[in-house]
Amino acid sequence: MKSFLVSLLAVAVAASPLAPRDAQGTCDQPDGAPTQVNNSTVCPCWSWYKIQNGDDCGPVADKHGITKQQLESWNPWLNIDGYECVGMWPRSNVCVGITPPDNLPPPPCNKNAPYPQGKGTVCNCKQWYKIQNGDDCAPVAAKFSISKDQLLKWNPWLTVDGYECAGMWPQSNVCVAI
The missing domain is CATH 3.10.350.10 (LysM domain)
Incomplete structure (x- = not known):
């Protein structure tokens, strides 16, 4: 039974x-x-x-x-x-x-950074944004009044094999202010 x-x-x-x-x-x-x-x-x-x-x-x-x-x-x-x-x-x-591709813990210079974030994120980031499904670089940058170039420079892992924003994995965190 x-x-x-x-x-x-x-x-x-x-x-x-x-x-x-x-x-x-x-x-x-x-x-x-x-x-x-x-x-x-x-x-x-x-x-x-x-x-x-x-x-x-x-x-x-x-x-x-x-x-x-x-x-x-x-x-x-x-x-x-x-x-x-x-x-x-x-x-x-x-x-x-449960580990995102190519992901490392936050660099020592961003001790209180949210996890996960990509390799090479700029040091001393002051504001973070958690990527959502459907996000793309330009709209995310505009949302925080920064340029797409700044977003890519501060988060170099967003560029994969020469393709800008190919690394926009949902639930990862990007630096949006320094």
Whole structure:
């Protein structure tokens, strides 16, 4: 009977509303995220894996270079009613990476800077802006009465392989005043 209840609960969790949220109830997963993500999945998540038949938490975590505890904490819906990893439903998407690409901790000169931010951000930044889905350099610069050139100079990681603003990753922080 208990296994039936666990199965029933697992189906209910899998059928729950799919709207990625953070602790405040607001978060948009970065571009490239699957369209259907359980609403208790960590946000933002930068790397995903689609569960296959026969998958289990330990081997999936090992395959992606993370611990089973990280996998379960980023995807709390995997554990149901005290049973570990019973939510591994095929074709569900699990978060397997929370570090943005090419991201480093804030440089020592920006000790109280928000995380994450890109490599090479100008020192002694006085104001930060968290990038949102759909943001582009020119409108963000205009919002803070600076030029696009200033934004790119203060945040050189926004330019990727010669393409300006290609590094505008949602949830990363850019310096908008020095």
